[in-house]
Amino acid sequence: MRWDPTQYALFFDHRSRPFFDLVGRIEHPAPNRVVDLDCGPGELTSVLARRWPDAEVVGMDSSPEMVERARALPDRPANLTFTVSDVREFTVEAGTDVVISNALLQWVPGHQALLERWANGLEAGGWLAMQVPGNFSSPSHVLMRELADSPRWKPELNGVLRHDDAVSEPGEYLRLLRGAGLEVDAWETTYQHLLQGKDPVLEWVRGTGLRPVLAVLEPDDADEFERSYAALLAEAYPAGADGTVFPFRRIFAVGVKLPAA
Template identity: 40%
Template sequence: MSDWQPERYLAFADERTRPARDLLAQVPLGSARRVYDLGCGPGNSTALLVERFPGAIVTGIDNSPAMLEAAAEACPSARFEAGDLASWMPGDTPDLLFSNAAFQWVPDHLGALERLSGSLPEGGVLAVQMPDNLAEPSHRLMQETAEAGPWAAKLSAASAARDLLPLPEAYHARLKPFFRRLEIWHTIYNHPLSGVDGIVAWLKTTGLRPYVEPLREEERQGFLALYRERLAGAYPAQRDGVVLLRFPRLFLIGVR
């Protein structure tokens, strides 16, 4: 896929940052020396970490050059480095490994989380949030639309870009041996958006990318027209004209 587009991602900056705020609020650290923001994106979550731990060395890690450039501009007091979370390990002992909406893209992310958990010292914290929305109409209808048109062959592998998240029991079984305390929970957000066009705008920078990028412009417009039609049946407009995008997210915090 092409590189991420920070400006489009940040069109919904408040909504995308809210889960990071909610996750950080549960991190049981009064202070920290070294903090890593894994999958830092355009730096919106990194800025929260800098504010929370003003004395810490905060380093954002991402595999997108565009996101790293945007993050460095938005948060100059932090450090930023390129890294692939499938294999990355901290160069210095971390007090906090923090990740907002990144590990769902990592193949075998449970294995990656196990590896990273082992790098934490006693008292260190792993804090992770991931979208758990592949069963939602927004994503089910992407796949149905991909299978319903002349673009089906081109999009046969699109759904493989992400897997359904494991059940909480799987995270507990794999990660609890690393932590004296492990908490796992879900939060469901209901984002008010400007009709189905708002849903498409939200998803174009994330879940829709594997579906629209392989298509020629004419095919892309046809795909999106059919997708919008299907979305309209699943997300009825409220009295004020908005639609509510139901968005479940999985959270976990481990204390070593």
Template identity: 55%
Template structure:
């Protein structure tokens, strides 16, 4: 899910910019593909305990239960709105969901697979959190993490520039996206290796063809724009959004067929503990 480190809220924060499942799921297919690519490199065969940290509305969590039918799968998220949507996917004894902040999560015992998809970019100091999760894996356990790696892309750079402009800096400078929010692949390989895991780390840039009016703005509304708009009243939010939308249209112009291309880089880190 979602796109800058602290002081912006972690995934699922119930601040004025609450998560809206319907808005987030408008691009469900595009957001699901990195999850599938991440899990394709997890070699667990028959895990008993699987946890999805930052599970959102639960669709991808449910796919973990289909992959590992004998596993007990738990999704954790701090958004009541997302968990309300996830409740329909719960299966007694197999799939359950819990309200909680990923920064505070601690299992009752060792876990076989820990997944965190598009979550940790919300958490300041998340490499330390990954090291802690690695220590909670059972022998032969797996840790799989994916984070957006596009913090230097126009979506984020233009937003940061606007937040720090004279008109908005007083209210928004501290929530402007930071270019150093996530590590590069080598950095995550070091985190996993230092934690005693065998590391498999890579990056991919997806090229999404979006449609509709201001589709890039629609994409970021449910992610990086949320904590920014949470600082503004309705009038100010409207003026800010109009300025940001104009900048995005210039950076991501529509093609003759009406679609708009959005390159989106993501970084993947999978680690396994020796059995």
């Protein structure tokens, strides 16, 4: 699936808030190596490199387009590198003190096993921080799945979209990471984003959740799907005088590896 860094960068302020809420809970004072999995276009990974200027900071992403954009960042810190990498193949190398997974794991079926493997690979004092969207039961996703499952679209889109079991609940992540020897803080937040412009929720999901549909459909069919979907979204998320309110639930977990007993 190809990613569009420009489309993804729309609503950057809104999309970046969970990242700052996540990494703000990481209390490592001076890590040697920090890995940002699914780094996207790299702006937020640069924040990590500036926070820990003495650390080796590595941004990884499976999208060559995203990594190309990240490598072209102006004023990229000297301690920051980017690489194309499949998260399913990532292992925690010795000396890695912080692993961050921001809005990634919802794309990976069975990601709970990956989390457990990463947690087990951490050395004592190492930190693991993850955040996933928890909005798969929200109208934005329910309507997309229902439309994809309609007689018009099911032949082309059957099995393309993720369902409401794409992520776990906060308590499940807490138990999983505690079982791997971490002291864990897990929580959820529902942000109330006020979006502007025509069809703003459609513009939002074009950068993320709608990508699998757009990757499968031919351009004319994609336009038709978007028109039908936009009409459903406009009813579910009516515009007000000051914009469109878009509630977005996020699930977080941050943990530090405890010394072996």
